Amino acid sequence: MQDTLSIASEVRLEIESRLAQVAGEDDVRLLMAVVSGSRAWGFPSPDSDYDVRFLYVRPRSAYLGLTPLRDVIERPIVDEIDLNGWDIRKALSLLLKHNAVLSEWIESPIRYINDDSVVPELAELCSRHFNPRGYAKHYASLGKRSVERWFDSEGNIAAKRYFYALRPALSVRALRLDPSKRPPMSMQPLMQAADLAPVIVEQINVLIARKAETKEAGNTIRLPEIEQLVQEELNRTDEVPERLDQTEIFTEEAEALFIELVDR
Template sequence: MTQKDLFTIAPEVRADIEGRLARVEREDGVRLLMAVESGSRAWGFPSPDSDFDVRFLYIRPRRDYLALRPVRDVIERPIVDLIDLNGWDIRKALYLLLKHNAVLSEWIDSPIRYVADNPAVPQLSELAGRYFDPHGYACHYASLGKGMVSRWLETDGQIAVKRYFYALRPALSVRALRLDPSRRPPMSIQPLMQAAELDQTLVDQVDELIARKTETNEAGNSVRFPEIERMIQDELERVGEVPKRVNPEKFAEEAEAFFLELVDRE
C-alpha cells in the first residue's frame, strides 16, 4: 500500500460523511470552518476496521454568543457504520489553543479534509504555530504515551499493533519537539519519523508495523520490537529537555481579535 493509499477514503464513505456534515449544519444552525479526519487513518496507520474519526470546527450565528443561556460548545453524533462525528465551537477551540492543546494542532494539520477549509483556518494555523508551547505539547504527548506503555510492558508476550502505535506516535512527537522546539510536530507518522530523525533500522521496523496494521484488525497482535520499545521509553522520559515558551498576553489578545472578527461576519 502506498503512502497516498493510506490517506484515501472510499468515495461512498466520503459521500456519506459529507452528507452527515451537511446535516449538522442544517440541524444545528452552524457553519463549518473545517472538517477533517483524526485518529489512525490520518496518522497514517489505519486498520481495515478502523473508525472514521471525523472532527470539525464550527461557528454559530452572532446572536448565539450573546444569548443569556450559553449554547453547548460541542456537537456530537452517534457512531454509525464506523463513522464518528464530533466537533468543537470555534470559541472552545480558541480557548484550548490558549492552553496549548495539541489535539487542535493535529486537526489543523490533518492530511484528510472533508470540506473546503474556511479562509480563517490558515489564520488559525499560523496563530497556533507562532505561539504554541513546545513543553506543554511534550507533556501532553508523554502523558498519552506513558499511559499506553504502562499497559503493554506488563506482558512478555505479543501486544496489539495499535498499542504500539499509541505509544510510538507520542514518543516520536516528544523527540521531534526535543530536536526542534520551534515547530509543532507533524500529525502523520511518516513526516513525524523524519522530524524525529530516526535511523533507518527503526524506520524499517516502523514501516513493518504499519504494513502489519493495514492487514489486520484493530485487535491484531504483533511480534515485539525491543529497539522500538527502548526508544519509546527513553523519549517519554525526556520531556524536561523540551523548553517552555511563556504564554504572552499578546497571544490572548490576538486569539480574541480573531474570534470577534469571525463572529462579526455572521
C-alpha cells in the first residue's frame, strides 16, 4: 500500500471493512479503492471527510439483462466516511469523453485495497489516448463553477473554495506547459508541473497550512495574485493543443478491455 500515514489505522480498518461489505452486498468485484478529495489532493482540513472512491465490475450476467443496473454504488456518509464507486463501464464511458476523474483516481497516493491487474492497463490507456485540450476543458469547467461560489455574504473566500478553483486552474496551466502528460493529482507535484513564481508557491503553502488548522468552512484572507492566476488560467484552454482524433481506436480498445474484464 502507498502512504498509509495520512489515514489513521482505525479509520483505514473501518473503511476496508465497509468496502468488503459493499462487495458482498452488491455482488461486485472491486478493482481498486482509493482516497480522493482534499486528503488525496494535499490540502485536508481537520474535519475533512474520508472520500473513498472505487471501481467495480459485476458478474457477466448482470450486463446481459433487459433492465440495466445502476452504474454507481453509494453509501450514506457515516463517521465522515464517504463511499462512492463507479461501474467499470461508466468509468470507461467517461474516459472516452475526456473526463479526468478516472485518471485522478488511478493516480491517488493512497490505496485501500490491492489494485486489480486491470488498473495498470487503465493507466496505460489513459496516458496513451488522453486529449490534453479535452482534459483542460474538463478542469476549466470545474474551476469556473467553483469561482462562481467563491464569495460569501461578506465578500470572504473560504480556503476550501480557493482550492477547488485553484487546483483545476493549475491543471490547465500544467497542460499548457506540457501537454504530453496528464496533470498530477496532488497539489505539491501539480505546483511543480505548473512552474509557478516563488511568491505564488509561498502563498499556496500558506493556504495549505491555514486549511490544515481550520474547519472546512473556515475563511481566509483574500489573495489577489492567486485570484488573478485562477481567472487567467481557466480561460486559456484554447492554448492547450488538441490531440488528433483517435476516438475510434480509443473506443475499440476501451471496449476490448471491458469485455476482457467481464469475461474473466
